[in-house]
Amino acid sequence: MSKKTKGKLDAITFIYGFGAAVVLVGAMFKFLGWSYANEMFVAGLSIEAVVFLISAFERSTEDKEYNWENVFPQLTSAKVDIESNDTAYPDAMTQFSNTLTDLTAQLKEMSSSIQHIKVEMQVNATKSTEMHSRISEFNEQMDTYNNNMRKINSKYNAFLNSGI
Structure with missing residues (x-):
């Protein structure tokens, strides 16, 4: 503790x-x-x-002063490494260019995936429309079947009630 x-x-x-x-x-x-x-x-x-x-x-307390040389050790030396500064910019630009190339490739892949999803959605929409028309046709046939069954039942009941 x-x-x-x-x-x-x-x-x-x-x-x-x-x-x-x-x-x-x-x-x-x-x-x-x-x-x-x-x-x-x-x-x-x-x-x-x-x-x-x-x-x-009332007097306020002073803010704590940070030791920035602990965070950035480069601040402790008075000598600046010019050679590393000469290569730092081209290295950073190369890294930036590579990052942009990777991002472009990822965007192309995402665009392709979205296009594929769009095509699949259109196919599914067409299939859904066809399914809807088939279900409507089936419902009409079931209504006809039910009407015919009612007619048969009424004729059968009439036959049973006639006493033959």
């Missing part, structure tokens, strides 16, 4: 928090119609005003 250390108590922050708490309790008193609500508001807002006044003159 690591030990957590707490910072020291800042008086301004404490008084500011205390004043805010008094204002909130005063608001609660006001909402509930209790006595001393106005006095609590005045006390809390006065504390807040004093804290704001004091904090206007």
Whole structure:
């Protein structure tokens, strides 16, 4: 377990928090119609005003200065390696050109894939249209079949009821 250390108590922050708490309790008193609500508001807002006044003159801590030479070791040497700078730009441009070539190849592959998907979707749409017309034709035939079965059933019932 690591030990957590707490910072020291800042008086301004404490008084500011205390004043805010008094204002909130005063608001609660006001909402509930209790006595001393106005006095609590005045006390809390006065504390807040004093804290704001004091904090206007408070000095801020300086930001931490970073040791950039630890991040960029090149900054420690006064001598600049001119030879490496001569090859750095052409190397970077070659790498950039290779990246663009790879991206172009990937874009062509994606375009081909999208075109293939488009063709497949058109084929599927045509097949779906054909299937729809076949299902409609089948439904018509089933309606005809059902009508014929009703006629047969009515003739059969008439035959049974005739007593022959």
